[in-house]
Amino acid sequence: xEFWFSEEHTPNVKFSIRVDRQLYSGKSEFQRIDVFDxxxxxxxxxxxxxxxxxxxxxxxxxxxxxxxxxxxxxxxxNVLVIGxxxxxxxxxxxxxxxxxxxxxxxxxxxxxxVCKKYLPQTACRFDDSRVHIHYEDGLKFxxxxxxxxxLIIVDSTDPFxxxxxxxxxxxxxxxxKALREDGILINQHESPYYPEDAMACQRAHKNIVESxxxxxxxxxxxxxxxxxxxxxxxASKKYHPLRNLDETRWNLRGLxxxxxxxxxxxxxxxxxxxxxxxxKNVE
Amino acid sequence: xxxxxxxPIYEALKEFEKKRVVPFDVPGHKRGxxxxxxxxxxxERCVRMDVNSMKPLDNLCHPVSVIRDAEELAAQAFGAxxxxxxxxxxxxxxxxxxxxxxKRGDKIILPRNVHRSVMGAMVLCGAVPVYVDxxxxxRLGIPLGMRLDDxxxxxxxxxDAKAVLVNNPTYYGICSDICSIVQLAxxxxxxxxxxxxxxTHFYFGEGLxxxxxxxxxxxxxxxxxxxxxxxxQSSLLLAGPRMSEGHVRQIINLTQxxxxxxxxxxxxxxSRRNLALRGxxxxxxxxxxxxxxxxxxxxxxxxxxxxxxxxxxxSVFDFDETKLSVHTLDIGLAGIExxxxxxxxxxxxxxxxxxxxxxxxxSIGDRALDLERLVGALxxxxxxxxxxxxxxGLMVQEYIEPRVAVSPQxxxxxxxxxxxxxxxxxxxxxxxxxxxxxxxxILAPGEExxxxxxxxxxxxxxxxxxxxxxxxxxxxxxxxxxx
Numbered sequence: 113x114e115f116w117f118s119e120e121h122t123p124n125v126k127f128s129i130r131v132d133r134q135l136y137s138g139k140s141e142f143q144r145i146d147v148f149d150x151x152x153x154x155x156x157x158x159x160x161x162x163x164x165x166x167x168x169x170x171x172x173x174x175x176x177x178x179x180x181x182x183x184x185x186x187x188x189x190n191v192l193v194i195g196x197x198x199x200x201x202x203x204x205x206x207x208x209x210x211x212x213x214x215x216x217x218x219x220x221x222x223x224x225x226v227c228k229k230y231l232p233q234t235a236c237r238f239d240d241s242r243v244h245i246h247y248e249d250g251l252k253f254x255x256x257x258x259x260x261x262x263l264i265i266v267d268s269t270d271p272f273x274x275x276x277x278x279x280x281x282x283x284x285x286x287x288x289k290a291l292r293e294d295g296i297l298i299n300q301h302e303s304p305y306y307p308e309d310a311m312a313c314q315r316a317h318k319n320i321v322e323s324x325x326x327x328x329x330x331x332x333x334x335x336x337x338x339x340x341x342x343x344x345x346x347a348s349k350k351y352h353p354l355r356n357l358d359e360t361r362w363n364l365r366g367l368x369x370x371x372x373x374x375x376x377x378x379x380x381x382x383x384x385x386x387x388x389x390x391x392k393n394v395e
Numbered sequence: 396x397x398x399x400x401x402x403p404i405y406e407a408l409k410e411f412e413k414k415r416v417v418p419f420d421v422p423g424h425k426r427g428x429x430x431x432x433x434x435x436x437x438x439e440r441c442v443r444m445d446v447n448s449m450k451p452l453d454n455l456c457h458p459v460s461v462i463r464d465a466e467e468l469a470a471q472a473f474g475a476x477x478x479x480x481x482x483x484x485x486x487x488x489x490x491x492x493x494x495x496x497x498k499r500g501d502k503i504i505l506p507r508n509v510h511r512s513v514m515g516a517m518v519l520c521g522a523v524p525v526y527v528d529x530x531x532x533x534r535l536g537i538p539l540g541m542r543l544d545d546x547x548x549x550x551x552x553x554x555d556a557k558a559v560l561v562n563n564p565t566y567y568g569i570c571s572d573i574c575s576i577v578q579l580a581x582x583x584x585x586x587x588x589x590x591x592x593x594x595t596h597f598y599f600g601e602g603l604x605x606x607x608x609x610x611x612x613x614x615x616x617x618x619x620x621x622x623x624x625x626x627x628q629s630s631l632l633l634a635g636p637r638m639s640e641g642h643v644r645q646i647i648n649l650t651q652x653x654x655x656x657x658x659x660x661x662x663x664x665x666s667r668r669n670l671a672l673r674g675x676x677x678x679x680x681x682x683x684x685x686x687x688x689x690x691x692x693x694x695x696x697x698x699x700x701x702x703x704x705x706x707x708x709x710s711v712f713d714f715d716e717t718k719l720s721v722h723t724l725d726i727g728l729a730g731i732e733x734x735x736x737x738x739x740x741x742x743x744x745x746x747x748x749x750x751x752x753x754x755x756x757x758s759i760g761d762r763a764l765d766l767e768r769l770v771g772a773l774x775x776x777x778x779x780x781x782x783x784x785x786x787x788g789l790m791v792q793e794y795i796e797p798r799v800a801v802s803p804q805x806x807x808x809x810x811x812x813x814x815x816x817x818x819x820x821x822x823x824x825x826x827x828x829x830x831x832x833x834x835x836x837i838l839a840p841g842e843e844x845x846x847x848x849x850x851x852x853x854x855x856x857x858x859x860x861x862x863x864x865x866x867x868x869x870x871x872x873x874x875x876x877x878x
Contacts, residue, residue, distance in 0.1 A: 251767045255771050280768060282772040282774070
């Protein structure tokens with residue numbers, strides 16, 4: 113018997129993982145949720161047919177979306193996390209003792225519930241007393257906040273379906289307003305490779321550039337995401353991701369990472385020529 | 396027995412598709428094969444459904460089977476004695492309504508802020524308009540409904556008028572007291588006609604204004620393609636029990652195509668079924684979304700998403716809450732500026748923006764997450780673009796009672812000459828002059844140009860109002876009837 117999970121990365125390219133068994137399948141108000149066990153990637157979460165994370169390679173994504181801004185900003189106290197129902201970003205954030213409060217805004221309560229049950233590897237620190245979960249639309253939540261956060265992390269799904277609003281100009285503008293004057297916005301920025309993803313990537317960059325004076329992009333290699341080449345956005349009103357990087361301070365923390373290093377931090381902002389061009393076209 | 400679960404035209408099309416009939420009739424694209432690019436754009440399914448009238452599919456000009464059944468179901472669903480499926484837009488429904496009620500020289504009482512299709516119909520049939528002043532809200536700069544006393548006065552002054560026409564509601568969602576107007580019209584031997592281009596959902600809502608058929612009106616033009624969900628250009632004409640179905644059908648056939656589109660007809664049929672079965676539930680949701688969005692927009696501050704507080708028992712007898720209209724002048728931006736910013740900066744297209752307001756059209760296809768985008772974008776527009784500019788008071792248009800010298804038809808076809816504005820006093824105008832806001836005509840074809848009107852045009856131009864209508868866009872000259 114062969115049992116495969118397949119996701120179309122384009123209409124002509126398919127990515128498949130051999131599945132051992134399906135652990136969960138359900139439908140929330142917003143999306144279909146599935147959890148599988150696989151031989152190669154361990155347990156993995158699927159939303160509306162799109163692979164969100166696997167136990168084997170999720171560390172790359174979660175370390176890169178969290179530690180890059182934490183190594184730049186000198187004193188992060190209040191953090192807003194949008195999306196992130198799998199808990200991976202929270203797990204990374206709670207390692208920083210100076211963080212006083214983490215507001216997590218996830219539109220879909222069922223995702224959190226399912227992850228708590230089936231993905232304890234990421235959904236393991238929701239019980240930290242600094243974490244406050246709000247089940248509502250991220251765009252709506254951020255609209256009402258002003259000058260409140262040092263760091264906003266947008267850990268969204270793709271720009272179609274429930275995550276659509278989190279790639280818009282009004283959202284980034286509202287984030288800008290919700291950040292303190294030295295705040296940083298990090299977002300998952302899609303892949304630059306396949307044309308349709310590249311367009312979403314370009315549009316998001318255009319919208320961020322229009323809202324923030326400093327707007328850079330950095331990369332990571334994530335085996336299970338389309339093309340394996342993934343981008344993150346770093347936007348800020350004050351800090352430059354390389355010039356304001358404080359390597360010594362971060363390294364003295366002694367955090368145990370498997371992907372992120374402060375050396376890689378510097379390299380991650382050096383992106384391929386075609387990606388540079390893609391982004392420059394909308395700057 | 397026909398029930399609202401049925402959709403006779405849709406069912407007949409499905410049956411017809413199965414038979415794989417070989418087409419040696421029109422349309423010549425022959426199920427799309429002759430026009431592959433069009434088939435690729437619209438989809439094979441869609442072009443296969445673009446067929447001609449034939450026995451199994453009935454004929455719109457003289458319906459005897461499935462179209463007749465669909466019309467009967469529509470009449471039931473809307474509480475009308477008869478319903479006519481229309482494929483020439485609500486403009487064709489309005490024209491059929493006017494042409495059914497009046498002939499050359501007959502008078503029709505109507506508010507000054509009628510849709511252009513009403514004036515077009517008057518040019519076609521030669522009826523003579525008797526205008527009622529739509530009151531105007533000074534702060535918002537929008538035209539309201541007709542006051543009952545003004546309609547009474549018009550009826551008293553013109554007892555020979557054949558009909559009274561009511562906007563139910565206006566573009567902004569404002570309703571006149573249509574029940575009392577129907578009663579008044581009937582007591583005086585007149586018909587009551589309703590332009591319900593923006594009121595389809597009234598028939599399927601709770602907490603919405605009264606629909607024309609329930610108010611006892613005799614004819615109503617209903618834009619199914621606006622809030623009803625059918626394809627653009629499909630519409631309904633509803634008739635009450637006083638109207639002769641055969642006569643109205645004859646009038647419709649004067650100008651209606653003999654090749655009625657089955658795409659439009661089936662969309663009307665399916666939409667009617669959907670509204671009848673699920674309309675109440677759907678519009679309850681729409682109403683909920685509109686109320687939510689209003690609250691959120693008002694919480695942003697500076698914006699005024701106005702609503703039922705406008706109701707005054709007369710010129711605003713009722714208000715359609717699904718029309719999400721927002722007054723923007725208090726953040727220092729004109730409605731049209733906010734309208735442009737939403738489209739150009741935020742990829743959000745709304746229905747319109749005028750000098751003081753914007754209007755977002757909510758309907759059965761809207762999603763909560765899109766509303767969040769609209770509210771989020773409005774909050775951003777305020778943060779980024781709000782100007783601290785003294786609120787330039789909107790110019791209030793004083794109502795100058797028009798003097799109708801000849802019918803719009805006579806004016807339209809008469810010999811004309813173009814004269815400098817100052818030389819036109821006492822002459823008969825052959826074109827429209829409109830002033831925004833509030834978009835009420837100052838002059839309509841066939842009206843005498845008076846000193847008051849000329850002074851007003853000069854004043855409005857100096858105030859920076861946008862003036863439209865005449866052939867000369869600068870309005871230095873006007874077309875008048877040759878003496």
